[in-house]
Amino acid sequence: MFDENVHKNAIKELIAFLRTKTTQKNIAFFCDVSREYIRRLGKGDGIPSIMLFFNMLDAAGVDLNEGTNLYIDLLKKQKMALAADHAKGLEYVKKLKSGKIRPKKNP
Numbered sequence: 001m002f003d004e005n006v007h008k009n010a011i012k013e014l015i016a017f018l019r020t021k022t023t024q025k026n027i028a029f030f031c032d033v034s035r036e037y038i039r040r041l042g043k044g045d046g047i048p049s050i051m052l053f054f055n056m057l058d059a060a061g062v063d064l065n066e067g068t069n070l071y072i073d074l075l076k077k078q079k080m081a082l083a084a085d086h087a088k089g090l091e092y093v094k095k096l097k098s099g100k101i102r103p104k105k106n107p
Contacts, residue, residue: 002075008044010074015042021060030059
């Protein structure tokens with residue numbers, strides 16, 4: 001299962017890739033959305049509709065199969081990173097509960 005943050009981070013990376021192919025302005029123009037919206041997607045502040053997703057790929061001149069496969073790879077990468085962060089957090093809590101470490105105090 002992929003949560004919202006995984007999708008947002010994958011879209012963020014996809015937008016960065018698309019911007020190597022064309023400008024943010026061109027993507028926005030050909031997708032009939034504002035540059036601001038594309039910018040927000042590029043910052044990880046949203047998830048586009050499936051229609052916009054395919055239009056963005058097309059606007060950047062990226063083959064739909066290639067773009068979709070890239071997005072799936074980015075999703076997997078983001079999911080693994082999130083799982084690693086989650087595991088680190090669980091390990092920290094276990095150590096705290098066992099008394100092996102003490103919580104850090106704020107200065």
